[in-house]
Amino acid sequence: MMNPRTVQKIAFFSLFLSTLLIVVPVGMIVVIIVQKGLPAITWQFLTDVPRQGMRAGGIFPAIVGTLYLVLGAVAFALPIGLLAAIYLSEYARDNVMNRIVKLAIVNLAGVPSVVYGLFGLAMFVVWCRFGASILSGALTLGIMILPIIITASREALEAVPQTFREVSLSLGASKWQTIRHIVLPNAIPGIITGTILGIGRAAGETAPILFTVAAFYLPRLPKSIFDQAMALPYHLYVISTQVPNVDEKVRYGTAFVLLAMVLTVNLVAIVIRYKFRKQKKW
């Protein structure tokens, strides 16, 4: 039987090691991509169309495509997600229906991304006849980020103290007035944070857009929401696996832009959360 102190030392050291095993590679990934990707970033790389079968030129159409997709997804998911969150936080009573809704959200969050792609293909591309288009892709991504927006908004709404609602109601405000003038304004930071996290997720996902929107090689900008478009994550996939002899620099550069976009978005969310938590009024 070993001395408990020694056992503790060994155990804590292994726990520390596990943590290092996760954190160090994360750091390495970021460092490698920044180190090798940053030199590829030039004004031309960011603003030019891909040339020579994507082996040269820039990634502008992919950046624009991703922006369109993300905006479309948020425009679709935010209103529905916010109202759903309001339902859960302000109207739902603790009953079976409520429980099923919560379970559905958990499941929606857990559906594999490629299954979203299949669904988008069957429903929007084929059944709704939108074809492979920005519209189909944005709707698919929108449904995918719905659970993120609902969960974050609900938490933000529920964090508003119950007493504010009681006071507002006691002054003769209606339920909706109370939500509109008291609950929502105080939940805005949380809702924004959730939405931004959803944006980050939508910007980085590849599988849902594979069959719903992504164009393999389309060196021009999309003209309408019924156009196909390139998108950054898919573009990275294509030039890493489907196109031979692509310069390393182009690949790393693309990975860098995608990573930078997603991490910036997440960083903004974290900063907003942090700032508002500090200046919380109650």
Place this chain on the structure above:
Amino acid sequence: MRKFGIENLNIWFGKVQALKGVSLAIEANEILSIIGPSNSGKTTFLRMLHRLNELEQNFRMSGSVLMDALDVRSVDLELLRKKIGIIFALPLPLPLSIFDNVSFGPRMHGIRARKRLTDIAEQSLKQAYIWDEVKDRLHESAFKLSGGQQQRLCIARTLATGPEVILFDEPCSGLDPVSTARVEETMLELKKDYTIVLVTNNVKQAARVGDRTAFFLSGELVELDTTDKIFTAPSNKRTDDYIRGKFG
């Protein structure tokens, strides 16, 4: 004139019965104090007049609560709450500016005109004796005020909706003696125009401001009489024990 008539009121939260067969009347322009130990049902009674208990999920009731001879449950809820204001135990400003706190009620009731709102705010703040302290900082956050000021702001906010009745739910439990005295003064002043129901843990406060006093115990109304009678010659022994501090 009778403002409220309560007949055989029973209230349950789940399996727990919070009020048991309470019947009493509240007259217009009186201050009715309600005393009793905690869990005696006095706050539940107060919140019933205002229909705030309905926010709880497992609330049930029987009996009737009439205001101006109308059942409160048949009256439009927002109208009822406009007519009846409530001041909570802790000062609860909304996370808005001082001005927006006071004008919140009127705005929700559809008053938009800036001039009108300013007038109402000024008048209400004056009525609650806090105008002089806040008139130069109306657009600061209400959270910057002291506890006593916040509570008077809450009174002003309630007055701004133009109520007929004001319910006070242990309004001084978080306040220092000086602020308490100011709030009590305000109550006595308001009596001229409003019907006031005051729930309090502080027996002396009931003695100081109440015209009549009701004693609640374990969800029952034990005794209701003029404040003088309750505090000098109560007819029930349990009332006597309570006001002499033998329990509670």
Place this chain on the structure above:
Amino acid sequence: MRKFKEFIIEKLILICGSASIFFVALIFVFLLKEGLSLFKTVRLGAFLFGKSWYPISEPAELGILPLILGSLLVTAGAAVISVPIGVGCAVYIAEIAPGKVKEVLKGGIELLAAIPSVVLGFIGMVTLVPWVKNIFHLPTGLTALSGSIMLAFMAMPTIVSIAEDALYSVPRSYKEGAFALGATHWQTIWRVLLPAASSGILAAVMLGIGRVIGETMAVMMITGNSAVIPHTILAPVRTLTATVAAEMGEAVVGSEHYFALFAVGIVLFVISFAINVTADLFLHRERR
């Protein structure tokens, strides 16, 4: 007028409240609509347990057993790596790390969760795959093992954050009680905290595994995509998700191949549904 407006808004809120149920049902219905058509020509048994997947040969062979085994192998490998490390990291963050370090570590984990899977796949291709190839002297580094390592990594954020939550929500009094009896910090963690948080940790592990099974891009980029029944973890494999992602682009809408890929989608949906419902039950039990 105001009342009418509010009536409309409240109805809208009610409708959106059930939107998530509607969408889950919609996804399932569309998968079924396309996927079930396959079973007019292929028997369910032959589909699930058929040993070969040759979707474009004549006649096509549509047995997904190699794909299922591929997914299982990669997932099992990922679980073996990620569960001990992930739970260990959660314990470290919840119990041992001092305040500032804790925040930094949590930030790092959040960062990992945010990295798009295609970026991780890319990094895996250029770093991990050559390593595996050289260390084990293989003809290719695109193997189930590479996939497992990368996926273990992707499961970490889920496992760490949910397990940490579970540990955090163990009542303080348990810990104080153990300390009062003279237990060391580690004994307290091992004998009191971990058992008390066990159902939450189990849920964390399950959700992590759910994430792994559903992961697509990274897996497709680094596991070699060969649809044969794997005999070792050092062989290339093809998972259910990668099959759908890689082949749907070429499948003709309405063909047998197309229907078969949707049938694979149904399998994936059912697996993730089962995992999420069970994990939710565990989490729910925890809260009571």
